[in-house]
Amino acid sequence: MTATAAQPLVLPGDDGTHATMRLLVACPDKPGIVAAVSRFLFDAGANILRSDQYSSDPTGGAFFLRMEFTLRHDQRADFAERFGHAVAERFDIAWRLWDADRPKRIAVLVSRYDHCLLDLLYRWKRGDLGGEIALVASNHADLRTPVEAAGVPYHHVPVARDDKPAAEARLLELLGAADLDMVVLARYMQILSGTFLERLGVPVINIHHSFLPAFAGAGPYERAKARGVKLIGATAHYVTEELDEGPIIEQDVIRVTHRDSAAELTRLGADIERVVFSRAVQWHCEDRVLVHGSTTVVF
Amino acid sequence: MTATAAQPLVLPGDDGTHATMRLLVACPDKPGIVAAVSRFLFDAGANILRSDQYSSDPTGGAFFLRMEFTLRHDQRADFAERFGHAVAERFDIAWRLWDADRPKRIAVLVSRYDHCLLDLLYRWKRGDLGGEIALVASNHADLRTPVEAAGVPYHHVPVARDDKPAAEARLLELLGAADLDMVVLARYMQILSGTFLERLGVPVINIHHSFLPAFAGAGPYERAKARGVKLIGATAHYVTEELDEGPIIEQDVIRVTHRDSAAELTRLGADIERVVFSRAVQWHCEDRVLVHGSTTVVF
Amino acid sequence: MTATAAQPLVLPGDDGTHATMRLLVACPDKPGIVAAVSRFLFDAGANILRSDQYSSDPTGGAFFLRMEFTLRHDQRADFAERFGHAVAERFDIAWRLWDADRPKRIAVLVSRYDHCLLDLLYRWKRGDLGGEIALVASNHADLRTPVEAAGVPYHHVPVARDDKPAAEARLLELLGAADLDMVVLARYMQILSGTFLERLGVPVINIHHSFLPAFAGAGPYERAKARGVKLIGATAHYVTEELDEGPIIEQDVIRVTHRDSAAELTRLGADIERVVFSRAVQWHCEDRVLVHGSTTVVF
Amino acid sequence: MTATAAQPLVLPGDDGTHATMRLLVACPDKPGIVAAVSRFLFDAGANILRSDQYSSDPTGGAFFLRMEFTLRHDQRADFAERFGHAVAERFDIAWRLWDADRPKRIAVLVSRYDHCLLDLLYRWKRGDLGGEIALVASNHADLRTPVEAAGVPYHHVPVARDDKPAAEARLLELLGAADLDMVVLARYMQILSGTFLERLGVPVINIHHSFLPAFAGAGPYERAKARGVKLIGATAHYVTEELDEGPIIEQDVIRVTHRDSAAELTRLGADIERVVFSRAVQWHCEDRVLVHGSTTVVF
Structure with missing residues (x-):
């Protein structure tokens, strides 16, 4: 095994008697929500590890809350049901509860560039x-070797130019059988249809190799070179039916100069792409991203 | 009047019937604090605009909470007293309540460099x-003109090399008479004694022209040039008796190259100093900074 | 007077016998240019302080050179003429010679936002x-006071919605009489016609409050908020007839979050705008920017 | 094979008749150097691809020049000898000539952290x-598998606490037999003796996990957490006998908050370390770094 930089935190309840849970809440803003949720957690014996909230508009917009807490196993059984009755219905809350010990199951779609995929595997x-x-x-078929070396199944699903629906059908079959929580596009150079996304039924994250909304679509580095920008960037976003228009999760940029050719922008940009992509996927896995219309709230 | 970029938010209660308040809480972490505070605010009819919290250690460290909320004027009278009895005593809470409509009163100490002072005035x-x-x-005496042009009193308090105590006494007299909430050192090139700080009795923020703890003390740009660093920085921190050792509020850096002389580092660094300094002072004015041992929590 | 951070460099010839000159060269790339230029300068007794060059394409594109050097006053008289004959004609060079002791004369156009203007004045x-x-x-008329306080004439040239040509004619008259080297738009919220730019006859630099090409045109901060970007930026560029399409000189960005309203983006963005704008104007004044098609070379 | 983002540039002479060369020059600054070098290259039929120069002090300091050019193979034979006679001796030039087609041979020393090593291999x-x-x-022995999978020999050289000289002797034997151009320390947690460095005889680059000179020595992330800095960084530098004091090649930083534990700083910092390290090694391989006293010139 390779050495790792990070040590797992020892949290209260890591004796096996507690679970770490994450509760995500979205609802119309009104007084009393935090009091009700925190009271409910306190009564359930939960110990709050971290809490973040956001009101889109203090005069009455949307309210978002994320709470991470430990819970005794014997309190978990009907926790969700009780929260639904006692709190969620009262405040018209859309909510999600996630057991932090359960990793999100991810499928990666990729074409031939390997940098985002390899960083994620790492x-x-x-x-x-x-x-x-x-x-x-x-x-x-190019990236089979490193993927299988990591112990992950690699499926080659060719996309015929004149029969994309067949490829999407094959992908849906594959992905549908894998009990996934999310799909990520690690520089997958194919546009997914709205039908595909709908049938998939789990969130999809894409990395686009520009600072959106600049240079949406094809060839962003070539267009960045032609426009003479002094910074290039990368954008991780949820995929919607409209190309490169989904809610943005994370972006970053790197400085470039007139000396950098489009090929060098591609090389430099790859370092930003992989970091932005991995951050976005990790934050989603940690339930830190909530969609708010065409934007995101990142806690 | 000059045009301003920002428009004031219209908040609930800006009809004059409400005040916007900020509550800062620090205490030993234990379950139930958020439930108790949020319940108290709900019962008082407060509308929470923003809430941030931090637990230094989920297994039992320090807990910090900042809540910004509107309150009806008729609830304000004994709000603090009631909060003390109902919540603060129970959880051993150190707390502070601030009316957001009341600006912090600031004294600026400065020597001859004007960039931090002018940015703050602006x-x-x-x-x-x-x-x-x-x-x-x-x-x-150098900076009298722009300060008085801004309608602010300018006091020239010379510091004789062999009688610093006299200058500190004169400053204490001046500052003590001004009903201040804070003092800020906008490149004040004098070291303040522990006695002075203690007698002053309000927080003091300094801007240091390096990325602390690198280049603490005198001549940071010259030393940065000699060491050949590739980034230079600035640090805003609370002043303690130990020079450049107080809790850091904000830092930032800017890229430099071998071409930049110490004089050019000074020029480039000034742009970072003024921004870091102004951010730190603003955050303190907005009650967003809490001291945690030798560090800060910035909400 | 206020204290200044920077000390003037003492250069060879600051005894008054020498001048510091800048030579800018642009021509088709071919072997021997540097040898010819540097030989010419050596023979003229010039001492090169700084030299930068760029070949857009090593297989035969455009070549750009900037040389800063000191020259004895008795060599200056026919220096340009001799350079033209000895070097420029031979290599088909477009070139410009500038005496560094002569500051560029600048006119500032501004509307109501003051941050870029004040930073430039400072x-x-x-x-x-x-x-x-x-x-x-x-x-x-808003910004008359600080401008006149700086000892600079302030001209109020109203722009009637239905008679923009009249305003442009008045501006041309004003600017034409001022012996200008450049015009800068410090958040001037009016579009200048192609005819105006042509008649003006000097370079024009604009600051746009977005990371171009994202959010070209009106309301960039509002559109940035709606799109949910995680960084906002500013772009300084030469003005051409096509709005926000001119060659980019400098860009920078600042991180924002879902918490920042459009008003807060405006406030945060102002800090980036003024720095990007001032950098671009300064670099142009120092003859460090060469236009290369729709882009720039910045030395 | 995996896909790669970058395409090789097609340079003049890639028909096999030309070589791409890099000439590095350092000498006391005086007039005529550029004229002499560029004339020599022109006469040799070289085509300059890129040229950078730096004068540490226009009134008479050190002068540094890097020229990248193509040369016909039939000109290469005695090019160095001729340059020595015609130019170098005349200007007291220390110089180096490198054939760009010849990759630098690198040995990597590493302990247990894999991120810098893997990024370099990639x-x-x-x-x-x-x-x-x-x-x-x-x-x-930890990292043998990924290294050997990349087709690179892996040598386990244990360091006994009480017999470091034995380990250094074994390393010198290994490295001495490998015909190396440089050695890089990819988080090698051992201090190398001055004797070792001297005998090694090639440049050594280290990555330190802090923004030097802050937090030199052991445990920088723990000390960064304790000091409460708002940015953490990484520094790549040439190794000298004095720990963490060698000339800095590259640095970068990343923003952190009070929420980040020392373990999280370690995780976040790893992303900066690998990028800073790889940049520095690449720049050295491309002959873009010149040592200037205790600092570097990076072209």
């Missing part, structure tokens, strides 16, 4: 990702 | 600072 | 700009 | 490094 192996890579599928 | 005039500049004192 | 007064503010013109 | 495999990994040696 962080998973280090124990930093908060998820597990269940499978990799690609429209090319 | 933000104050724009309405972005959250505080008001009550007076400026300096060991030099 | 740097000029510090001696950091490499140019001098000859006049300020505005379509509003 | 860039080498992509063809981005400008060097080749000749061998890896470690005081631990």
